[in-house]
Amino acid sequence: MESDGIIRDNSLFTAKTMRLYIALLLMMGLFCSTVLRINLGMSMVCMVNSTAFVNETVEIQKQSFDVIDSVSDLKKYVCLKKTVINEKIDMGYHGTFLWSPSMQSALFSANFYGGIITIIFSGYLADIFGAKSLLLMAIIDCSIISFLSPTIASISYLLFFIGRMIMGLGEGFVIPTMSSMAARWFPSHERSTVAAIYTSGNQLAGILGLLISSKLCSINFLGGWPLIFYFFGLLGIIWSVLWLVFASDEPQTNKWASENEKKYLKEITQGQIKKIAGSAKFHKPSIPWKRLILCGPLWANLLAQFSFNFGISFIQSFLPTYLKDILLLPLDQNGLFVMIPYVAQLIPKNIFAIISDGLKKSGILTPTMACKIFQCFGNFGTAIAFIGLALYVDCTTKVLFALLLVFYGVAFSCGVSGFYTSIISIAPPYTGLMTSICMIFGMIGNATSPNVFSILNQNGTPEEWSRMFMAVAIINIVAGVVFLLFGSADVQDWAESRRSSRVEDIQQNAIKLRVSTKRKRTVSDVTVDEITMT
Incomplete structure (x- = not known):
């Protein structure tokens, strides 16, 4: 709930x-x-x-027809006339x-x-x-x-x-x-x-x-x-x-986001954001x-x-x-x-x-x-x-x-x-x-x-x-x-497998880091939660 x-x-x-x-x-x-x-x-x-x-441009269009023999030519002629007229009008x-x-x-x-x-x-x-x-x-x-x-x-x-x-x-x-x-x-x-x-x-x-x-x-x-x-x-x-x-x-790392939202994102993505960020480290x-x-x-x-x-x-x-x-x-x-x-x-x-x-x-x-x-x-x-x-x-x-x-x-x-x-x-x-x-x-x-x-x-x-x-x-x-x-x-299969291998690399590095800083503990003492949070 x-x-x-x-x-x-x-x-x-x-x-x-x-x-x-x-x-x-x-x-x-x-x-x-x-x-x-x-x-x-x-x-x-x-x-x-x-x-x-x-x-x-106007001269080229004039040469395109000499006789108006279709509706299409009539429309072209109307537009050409408007072009000439607009040359003399302030259009802005x-x-x-x-x-x-x-x-x-x-x-x-x-x-x-x-x-x-x-x-x-x-x-x-x-x-x-x-x-x-x-x-x-x-x-x-x-x-x-x-x-x-x-x-x-x-x-x-x-x-x-x-x-x-x-x-x-x-x-x-x-x-x-x-x-x-x-x-x-x-x-x-x-x-x-x-x-x-x-x-x-x-x-x-x-x-x-x-x-x-x-x-x-x-x-x-x-x-x-x-x-x-x-x-x-x-x-x-x-x-x-x-x-x-x-x-x-x-x-x-956003100071404006609520803890509730951060928890939601962590759960809904199953730590995906953390893993991607961790891979850079x-x-x-x-x-x-x-x-x-x-x-x-x-x-x-x-x-x-x-x-x-x-x-x-x-x-x-x-x-x-x-x-x-x-x-x-x-x-x-x-x-x-x-x-x-x-x-x-x-x-x-x-x-x-x-x-x-x-x-x-x-x-x-x-x-x-x-x-x-x-x-x-x-x-x-x-x-x-x-x-x-x-x-x-x-x-x-x-x-x-x-x-x-x-x-x-x-x-x-x-x-x-x-x-x-x-x-x-x-x-x-x-x-x-x-x-x-x-x-x-x-x-x-x-x-x-x-x-x-x-x-x-x-x-x-x-x-x-x-x-x-x-x-x-x-x-x-x-x-x-x-x-x-x-x-x-x-x-894609290759992207999914690569993502999994990157997560394993992160976990292995996390284990090594824990072992090197706390030599009195064994690798088996490092819990999954600790690895995930590293």
């Missing part, structure tokens, strides 16, 4: 549990990290003098930088070039040394670069590019350290829910961050767009202070690289991560430009439309995660079945949305465009209960490392997307935008098929 009481008192969604506050802090940390990166998408439409490049975009589309694409990729470097080892460091300090340094790095961005952009394009790369160095630590924290703080049956909570920071960044950015852009004070970098840089510093005060690497974990390379579920996760990041990077970076150049929306409407996929993600992802955990807990679905169902809907649903964007959207179909963005947002939200839950489940002793590997592929997807866009969309015509939409769709179809065949959420 006492155990049942502890469990009831320590439900995740109660004000008494420190786990809830850690999850919310992680969510706000991810909000800061994401918004400091994606606000460049909205800033760019305010920073760059796009009229310097628009005339060439007052940029001064003469950066070509290819230069803009390079800036969007710069963050990910930096992230690829640090993400290689960030998860491993989090597993060994703890995630708190690493995550703190990452957000501080991003915040400082944000404060400096208006100055260095005015000095030199190259300097601004380097600054974005340095920001990316910090971003490479964010997701792996958060995953490591989740593995230490939350029982397995809470992880989909918790992952949905803290990854909601991505959606909040897209909703609030881009909406606020569009409003700041229109302010005349300091030129408008620099306020975006200053405002969100300040938020990052505020979060850093809160994280420093309230967070800890493990529940057992007694045994530097060797990495089974061969098993990792041959792990089918890992490769399914890698491709799923790549596909999701490829698509969302494209949306985050270029959706404001698409709304301005193709849908011909003024600045005040641009910010509202940019919010749509993030609003559509926020509620469904948390509902899907709770449903997924509930179905697994009740035994209706196995963890693997749940992950496959949600991930397939995520990939195939995304593909359907982008095919619709490629074939049926132009400046005369704004409502359809909004509906397709909603559908994309709902589909994308399934990833938390799909591949993201899988990657933190298949090898618990190596969660941080495997997340880093997965995030490397995500970073490659992030960096590849702007480069593919610059190749497929050299002139900014609607047909070229459609090519990019189709590329996103094809990649998601392939990823969905692979995950359906090879995806899993079960602990």
Whole structure:
């Protein structure tokens, strides 16, 4: 009964549990990290003098048809006329930088070039040394670069590019350290829910961050767009202070967590957190690289991560430009439309995660079945949305465009209960490392997307935008098929056996330590409880 009481008192969604506050802090940390990166998408439409490049695009579109002989051509003609008219109307975009589309694409990729470097080892460091300090340094790095961005952009394009790369160095630590924290703080049956909570920071960044950015852009004070970098840089510093005060690497060392909650976590995980922490003290974990390379579920996760990041990077970076150049929306409407996929993600992802955990807990679905169902809907649903964007959207179909963005947002939200839950489940002793590997592929997807866009969309015509939409769709179809065949959420045999051997190593070291400090006692005098508590 006492155990049942502890469990009831320590439900995740109660004000008494420190786990809830850690999850919310992680969510706000991810909000800061994401918004400091994606606000460049909205800033760019305010920073760059796009009229310097628009005339060439208009001429190309004029050459695409001489006679209007179909409804499709009529729509193209209407949109082209609106483009010409908008050149003469103040739409709210007052940029001064003469950066070509290819230069803009390079800036969007710069963050990910930096992230690829640090993400290689960030998860491993989090597993060994703890995630708190690493995550703190990452957000501080991003915040400082944000404060400096208006100055260095005015000095030199190259300097601004380097600054974005340095920001990316910090971003490479964010997701792996958060995953490591989740593995230490939350029982397995809470992880989909918790992952949905803290990854909601991505959606909040897209909703609030881009909406606020569009409003700041229109302010005349300091030129408008620099306020975006200053405002969100300040938020990052505020979060850093809160994280420093309230967070800890493990529940057992957190001064704000109740003894009741600590006891609950110890019982529910059967000492798993203690064993993982102890392994860092007694045994530097060797990495089974061969098993990792041959792990089918890992490769399914890698491709799923790549596909999701490829698509969302494209949306985050270029959706404001698409709304301005193709849908011909003024600045005040641009910010509202940019919010749509993030609003559509926020509620469904948390509902899907709770449903997924509930179905697994009740035994209706196995963890693997749940992950496959949600991930397939995520990939195939995304593909359907982008095919619709490629074939049926132009400046005369704004409502359809909004509906397709909603559908994309709902589909994308399934990833938390799909591949993201899988990657933190298949090898618990190596969660941080495997997340880093997965995030490397995500970073490659992030960096590849702007480069593919610059190749497929050299002139900014609607047909070229459609090519990019189709590329996103094809990649998601392939990823969905692979995950359906090879995806899993079960602990792999090699990871389970390795975890057991690490526990035995800890016990043997504990025995040796006891014997060396208390020579009058024999090894048989050391009880199991003493070994466990060491």
